[in-house]
Amino acid sequence: MEREKIRQTLEEVYRELAEPEDEEDTYAALLANWNLGFDYPIIDIADTITETVNRLAGKQFAWYWEPLLRDEYALSGEFAFIMVDPETRECLTFNRETMSVAVVTTLENIEQAIDLVSHLLKRAGVK
Amino acid sequence: MTEVKNFDELKKRARESFLQMFDEIVNSGLAEGEEPDNPTDFIRFAWEDSDPCLCEQVAEIIERSVELTLDRVFIWAHIVESADAERFDPDGWYAFIAVDPETSRCVTLHQDYRGKTILARFRILSEEEAVEAVTKLSQLILENLGVRFEG
Numbered sequence: 136m137e138r139e140k141i142r143q144t145l146e147e148v149y150r151e152l153a154e155p156e157d158e159e160d161t162y163a164a165l166l167a168n169w170n171l172g173f174d175y176p177i178i179d180i181a182d183t184i185t186e187t188v189n190r191l192a193g194k195q196f197a198w199y200w201e202p203l204l205r206d207e208y209a210l211s212g213e214f215a216f217i218m219v220d221p222e223t224r225e226c227l228t229f230n231r232e233t234m235s236v237a238v239v240t241t242l243e244n245i246e247q248a249i250d251l252v253s254h255l256l257k258r259a260g261v262k
Numbered sequence: 263m264t265e266v267k268n269f270d271e272l273k274k275r276a277r278e279s280f281l282q283m284f285d286e287i288v289n290s291g292l293a294e295g296e297e298p299d300n301p302t303d304f305i306r307f308a309w310e311d312s313d314p315c316l317c318e319q320v321a322e323i324i325e326r327s328v329e330l331t332l333d334r335v336f337i338w339a340h341i342v343e344s345a346d347a348e349r350f351d352p353d354g355w356y357a358f359i360a361v362d363p364e365t366s367r368c369v370t371l372h373q374d375y376r377g378k379t380i381l382a383r384f385r386i387l388s389e390e391e392a393v394e395a396v397t398k399l400s401q402l403i404l405e406n407l408g409v410r411f412e413g
Contacts (some may be wrong), residue, residue, distance in 0.1 A: 155332050197371060197378045201341070201360060215360060217339060220377040224367040224406060228335070236361045236368075 141249045148186045148202060151181040159164050163245035169199050178255045180242060181214055184262045188255045189219070196259070198245065215239045218255060228257040263334045266404065269397075272331070275292040279330035280389075283323045301389040309354050309387060317342040317352050320386060324356065327396045332403060336360040336369065341381070349391050357381040358399060362407070369406040370399070 149155075149162035153176065162183055165176070181200040189195050197219040205211040215237040218227045228238045238258075240251050266272045269388045281301070295326070308316030329335055332345040343355040358372045359380050370382040382402055384395035 177341045192388075193370045195377075199339070199380055217380065219368040219371055219380050221371065224369070224371050226361045226368040226380075228365055229361050229363075231363070231366070234335050234337055234363065236359060 136253060136261060138192075138249050138253070139189065140190065141187065141256075142245065144187045145245070145248055145252065146162050146192055147181060147225070148190065149154060149179065149183045152182055162248070166242060166248060168244045169210070174188045177210070177214075184214075184216070184217075184242075184251060184255075187252050191252070191256055192259045192261045193261070195221070197225070212243045213239055213241050216251075216255070218258065220259070227255070263332055263407075263409075266332075266400075266409070268411050270290075270400070272404075272411070273332045273393070273397045276308050276327065276400055277393045279321065279327040280393050280396050283326045283330060287319060287326065289386055290307065301392065305386060305388060305392060309352050313344065314350050317356075319355050320392070321358070323394065324384075324386070324399065325358065325360075326393055327392075328360075328399050328403065331396060331400045336403070337363050351376055354385050354387045355383055356386050356395070357383045358405060360399075367406065369403040369407060372402055 145162050149165070149213045166181065166257060175240040185200065199217040201215055203211045216228060217237045219225065220227055226236055230235050238254065241247055244253065265288050266275070286299050288304055292298060299375070304316070305320055308320050318358040321342060325338045325340065325400060339359040342352055343357060345351045345353040360369065361367065362369050370381050371378060371380050372382070382399055385397065386390070386395050
């Protein structure tokens with residue numbers, strides 16, 4: 136999947152989900168401000184990723200995600216995603232080598248978000 | 263994996279597994295002369311005291327009990343749910359995700375009112391609710407593995 140296509144879809148999905156009033160309030164801008172603490176809209180960040188993957192794959196996956204904490208009071212900038220194909224029940228984020236069910240990644244800028252979507256699409260068999 | 267004939271047998275096995283795992287995980291570390299913990303008191307204390315370590319232990323006991331009940335190992339993720347997003351304030355709800363490492367299949371996948379979900383959620387504030395969680399989680403996993411049994 137082309138990076139530009141992923142970038143466009145991320146921005147489209149973010150506009151639909153978060154309905155920002157300001158034109159300059161883009162997904163890329165949101166990610167760049169990840170260190171806002173608990174005022175940071177983590178739901179918009181994560182839901183934009185999952186819906187972008189669903190849309191580009193043309194399929195509704197079953198998800199669980201959570202932000203990781205640096206300590207009790209601060210986000211680390213990392214998120215964990217678990218993705219399951221509801222038809223086959225396959226956990227697409229399961230890693231047999233590490234025996235982990237989640238993909239954990241840093242989401243502090245738009246390029247990292249594109250990398251993550253690209254990685255999840257590959258796991259789903261989308262080229 | 264051991265066979266289960268019906269729901270009653272599954273529940274009986276779930277109770278035995280839970281009590282065994284509770285003893286192994288909680289009571290095995292007691293110093294000499296210390297009274298063994300009562301499961302309901304332990305679960306309630308973890309909740310009322312908002313102790314993340316004890317809540318993690320409750321979740322681990324549930325997971326190990328399911329594995330013992332079904333005689334099969336899974337890869338787990340669990341969530342100790344919190345009533346407050348900004349500080350740890352457990353509300354008694356626990357959610358579990360299990361994956362069968364042999365097939366990579368999520369064995370907690372099911373339909374709820376929102377659609378397909380991978381989270382199996384249980385409120386666990388007593389021994390009875392813990393046994394119920396182990397039973398229902400085991401039943402859900404069996405269904406996902408294609409195993410059917412009576413009632």
